[in-house]
Amino acid sequence: MRIISKWSVAATLITLCATDVLAQNSEQDLDALRTEVAALRGEYEARLAELERRLQVAEQNARQANQPAQVPAAASSTSQSAFNPAIGVIFSGNAWNHSKNPDGNDIQGFPYGGEAGLISEGLSLGETEIDISANVDDKFTAWLTLPVAIEDGEAVVEVEEAWIETTALPAGLSARFGRFFSGIGYLNSKHLHAWDFADQPLPYQVFLGDQYIDDGLQLRWIAPTPLYLELGAEIMRGERYPAAGADNSGLGSYSLYANVGGDAGNSSWLAGVSHLDVSAIDRPSGPEDEPALFTGDAAVSGMHFVWKWAENGNWKQRNFVLQSELMWRSEDGMYTLPGSAPLAYDDTQFGWYMQAVYQPFPRWRFGTRIDALSADNPGAQFAGTLLEVPVDDPMRFSLMADWSNSEFSRLRLQYTRDEASRLHGHQFGLQYIHSIGAHGAHSF
Amino acid sequence: MKKLTAILLLAMLPFAAHADLRVFACEPEWAALAMELGGDHVTVSSATTAYQDPHYIQARPSLIAAVRRADLVICSGAELEIGWLPALLQKANNRNVSPGASGYMEASAFVLRIGATGNVDRSQGDIHPRGNPHVQTDPHNIAIVAKALGERMAELDSANSALYESKLASFSTRWATAIASWEERAAPLRGLRVITHHNSWVYLEKWLGLEEVANLEAVPGLPPTVSHLSGLASRFRDGGASFIVRSTYQDEKSSQWLAERSGIPAVMLPLTVGGSDAATDLFTLFDDIIDRLLGALAK
Numbered sequence: 001m002r003i004i005s006k007w008s009v010a011a012t013l014i015t016l017c018a019t020d021v022l023a024q025n026s027e028q029d030l031d032a033l034r035t036e037v038a039a040l041r042g043e044y045e046a047r048l049a050e051l052e053r054r055l056q057v058a059e060q061n062a063r064q065a066n067q068p069a070q071v072p073a074a075a076s077s078t079s080q081s082a083f084n085p086a087i088g089v090i091f092s093g094n095a096w097n098h099s100k101n102p103d104g105n106d107i108q109g110f111p112y113g114g115e116a117g118l119i120s121e122g123l124s125l126g127e128t129e130i131d132i133s134a135n136v137d138d139k140f141t142a143w144l145t146l147p148v149a150i151e152d153g154e155a156v157v158e159v160e161e162a163w164i165e166t167t168a169l170p171a172g173l174s175a176r177f178g179r180f181f182s183g184i185g186y187l188n189s190k191h192l193h194a195w196d197f198a199d200q201p202l203p204y205q206v207f208l209g210d211q212y213i214d215d216g217l218q219l220r221w222i223a224p225t226p227l228y229l230e231l232g233a234e235i236m237r238g239e240r241y242p243a244a245g246a247d248n249s250g251l252g253s254y255s256l257y258a259n260v261g262g263d264a265g266n267s268s269w270l271a272g273v274s275h276l277d278v279s280a281i282d283r284p285s286g287p288e289d290e291p292a293l294f295t296g297d298a299a300v301s302g303m304h305f306v307w308k309w310a311e312n313g314n315w316k317q318r319n320f321v322l323q324s325e326l327m328w329r330s331e332d333g334m335y336t337l338p339g340s341a342p343l344a345y346d347d348t349q350f351g352w353y354m355q356a357v358y359q360p361f362p363r364w365r366f367g368t369r370i371d372a373l374s375a376d377n378p379g380a381q382f383a384g385t386l387l388e389v390p391v392d393d394p395m396r397f398s399l400m401a402d403w404s405n406s407e408f409s410r411l412r413l414q415y416t417r418d419e420a421s422r423l424h425g426h427q428f429g430l431q432y433i434h435s436i437g438a439h440g441a442h443s444f
Numbered sequence: 445m446k447k448l449t450a451i452l453l454l455a456m457l458p459f460a461a462h463a464d465l466r467v468f469a470c471e472p473e474w475a476a477l478a479m480e481l482g483g484d485h486v487t488v489s490s491a492t493t494a495y496q497d498p499h500y501i502q503a504r505p506s507l508i509a510a511v512r513r514a515d516l517v518i519c520s521g522a523e524l525e526i527g528w529l530p531a532l533l534q535k536a537n538n539r540n541v542s543p544g545a546s547g548y549m550e551a552s553a554f555v556l557r558i559g560a561t562g563n564v565d566r567s568q569g570d571i572h573p574r575g576n577p578h579v580q581t582d583p584h585n586i587a588i589v590a591k592a593l594g595e596r597m598a599e600l601d602s603a604n605s606a607l608y609e610s611k612l613a614s615f616s617t618r619w620a621t622a623i624a625s626w627e628e629r630a631a632p633l634r635g636l637r638v639i640t641h642h643n644s645w646v647y648l649e650k651w652l653g654l655e656e657v658a659n660l661e662a663v664p665g666l667p668p669t670v671s672h673l674s675g676l677a678s679r680f681r682d683g684g685a686s687f688i689v690r691s692t693y694q695d696e697k698s699s700q701w702l703a704e705r706s707g708i709p710a711v712m713l714p715l716t717v718g719g720s721d722a723a724t725d726l727f728t729l730f731d732d733i734i735d736r737l738l739g740a741l742a743k
Contacts, residue, residue: 138544141534168539172512222512222537228505230535261505268504308502312495314693315502362667406666407527408566436566441531444504 085134085142086438090193092126093432094119099425104287107206107420109389110349110373111286114209114241118421119199119429125150126431127192129160133440139168145191160213176218181211183220183232184255184274186304186325188212194442196321196357197400198414198431201371203327203351207300209241212276214253228261228270238278242298242329245281253278261444267309270444276300280333286386296333296345302326306444316362324354337385345387349375363405369398373420394420409434465601468510468541470519470529471498473580474551474593476717476726478518481594481611485604491532494692494719498524499665503531511536514547515600518593521550522557524577546600552577554592555585558646569663580716582647583623583730590615622727630734632741639680639708641668641690641699644715648733657685660698668698680706687711687740692719709740 102118130146145161163178181189187204188211200210216236223229238245238252246252257274277299284291303326310319329349334342353371360366372395382388396419402412409432416427467488469475475490482488489510492498498520501507511517511532519525533542541547557575579585594612598605634653638645641660649656658679662672680702688699688710696712703710713733714723722732 165534167542169537170539172537174537220537222508222535224513226509226513228509230508259505262509263504263506268502268506270505308504310502312693313493314496314500316497316500316693317695406566406569441503441526441528441534443531443535444502444508 083134085132086440088131088435088437088439090127090129090131090191090433090435092128092193092434093124094126094198094429095123095431096121096427096429098423098427100423102421102423105421105423106286106386107202107373107394108422109375109387110202110206110394111292111386112205112209113207113285116200116205116210119427129192131438131440133438135167136164139166141165141167172222172224174220176220177216179213179215180218181213182234182236182255182276183218184212184257184276184300185302185327186270186272186306186323189443193433193435196355196365196367197369197398198412198429199416201325201351201353201355201369202373202394202396202420203302203325203353203371206373207242207327207329207349207351212240212242212300214238214240214243216253226262228259230259230272232257232259238280241283241285242276242300243278243280244283244294245279247279247281252280266311266313267307268444269308270306271304273303274301282336290338292338292386293336294331294333294345295336295342296331298329298331298333300327300329302328308444318361319359321357322355324352326350326352335382335387337387340385343381345378345382347375347378349373357400363403365400365402365404367398367400367402369396369400371396371398371420392419396420408436408439465597465604466513466515467597468514468517470517470525471580472717472719473586473726473729474518474520474589476729477586477590477593478516478597480615480726481590481608482597483607483611485601485607486597494714494716494723497693499527501525501528503528503535507532508535511541512538514538514541516547516549516596517541518549518551520552520577520579522552522574522577522579523572524552546596549593549596551585551589551593552579554588555579555582558650559643569661569665576643576646578644578715579647581645581733582651583619583626584651585647586726587616587619587623590619618727622730626730626734629738633734633737636686636741637684639676639685639688639702641688641694644691645689645713660688660690660702667695673698673702676702677705680708683707687737689713691715709743711736711740713737 096119098118098121102121105118106112128148130148132144133142135141142164143161147158147160149156149158159179161180163176163180165176166174169175183189187195187200188208204210214236216234218232218234220230220232234255235251236243236253237250238247243253253276255274255276257272259270259272261268261270279297281295283294285294286292304324306321306323308319308321311317327350332346335345336342351373353369355367355369357365357367372393374393375389377389378387396416398414398416400412400414402410404410412431414429414431418425418427465482465486467475467478467482467486469478469488469490471492472490472494475488478486478488491507492501519529539545552575557579560575561573590612594608598608601608630652635655637655637657638649639658639660640656643656643659643664646656648654658676660668660673660676662669683706685708688703688708690696690699690710690712692712692714696710699710702708713736714720714729717723717725717729720732723729
């Protein structure tokens, strides 16, 4: 508009000068001149308005230049940063209270595996996770998860996940290779920030060390049917709990799984079965300083069922999720306990959990969970050791309430009555999970 | 032998007749458009209904199965479906509809988007840096997307391309006539001020010359807060706007609360096909939107 007013001023000045010089001329000439100047001014203003409008459109188009469909030329930009991968960081931390001293507490008969264990007492930083992902080219996509954990006061960066996945295989197939969460079970491949409780259910803690991650190759197939059917097969190195030692020339474990699912009114469901077969060489479990070492074959089989409901299918307002998993672990081999000779072990243990989470209105969710383990005694040779199965089945009962200001921030309150670990106590905890940057879409 | 051949041919017939184009639409408006342009030659499914907030959808198994079988995926784009569509595409293992393939289309990529901004921060709420994705509320945008979608369908199902071309031509003519009649009917709405629940209506406002003066959501995408609503109640104590607009899937409590305190009528508008009893297709969708606005004005 400023340009237009300049023109108006100029036009007015011309008009004034013209009026001065031609003061003696007749009224008629003056009027003609005035009309001419006015017409000129009108014409310029119209042209300026047209130019301004074109400028506006050009500006708007320029703002949208990052959009390939409209401006394909943008692809020829020399800027390397245009290809930066999506980066996200997830922050988490806990304030936890145990009614009894949690140090050295394990579950009698069912030693914790891998990363599993009780949440640290007091204030603690949870896992800080850096996620980096991008398409590699038109046929591959890549994902990297770098958790930064605090171990004995030192920050330790791990490579939790580093995988490449195909995006252009035919016939509903895809292959993933590198290091990844195995596709077995329902919770195994869920990232910590997507859990509904601050800790994993007991069968995951004991049988899978919270989650089974290993290096390997995964093949997935989706059937071309109206009913969802997914089949998956994995071959892995066999380095991580419940495997150990990368047996069989570094092909120490394999798994198979199948999932089916569909809709029923405003509900959706998913059901699946899975089987993981591993071999282990000197695999530690239980207390870190005095672990039980297992050498032999282990298999974890499971089935899961998840049912999700939302009013009118509108997830944002009101929703309800019911989920349950059953798991069996069979181990056949030798356990070496601190200060004793290897003992033959051949037993099957059972674990399960069931949980329900309800969101009555946006932002707030309330949940409850029960999880338990049971097994027959592995034999007299284990009497008085960590592996002697107690008379009462280990069991826990938990309640949680969480509040999410947006999908990027969550504060959670959790109570657990713990009749699983030896302490048989109560736990109260507060947890926060926040994320910044890119945030991948969540799976069902 | 002849009999056997005949039986075999008969058995194959259903497959031959089933040379359909399977279209997976993220939202009902694009499903409706695909049906207008494809008729009997397409099988269309929609991932969402008008009763669902398309920002928040579960990447559920039935949708993965539908994407797996789709020949064409059409979505609003501009990050509206960022919370679930990438998970569907990743799980479905269908290379024909992955972004970049000819079987993948984002409607908002074809129109001039409002509110595109380079620099965003999540403190501003659930905003879309590539512009407002609710482009379907301006029928001129639908016309542009129809052309792109019709051409894409003709390309993907080239055996029936003539049919798609004639359907597109017929739709475009009927649509242009409809737009002219809507614009004539909606003339009394020009210049009126509106309060909206979420900024889902910017394209409709631009089209009809409405002026958006406030949102019920203090921050886009987050539920309206009590303090923000009280602020609006005192600001609009003596009127100052003609409508309080919400979409089918938005909770009516907030707009009703403000309507009682300000005397401004609360109006539910279908954001997409199926959002009201009358909005059964794209034509009746805009009929109903204008009916409802004019009806509220007459009160």
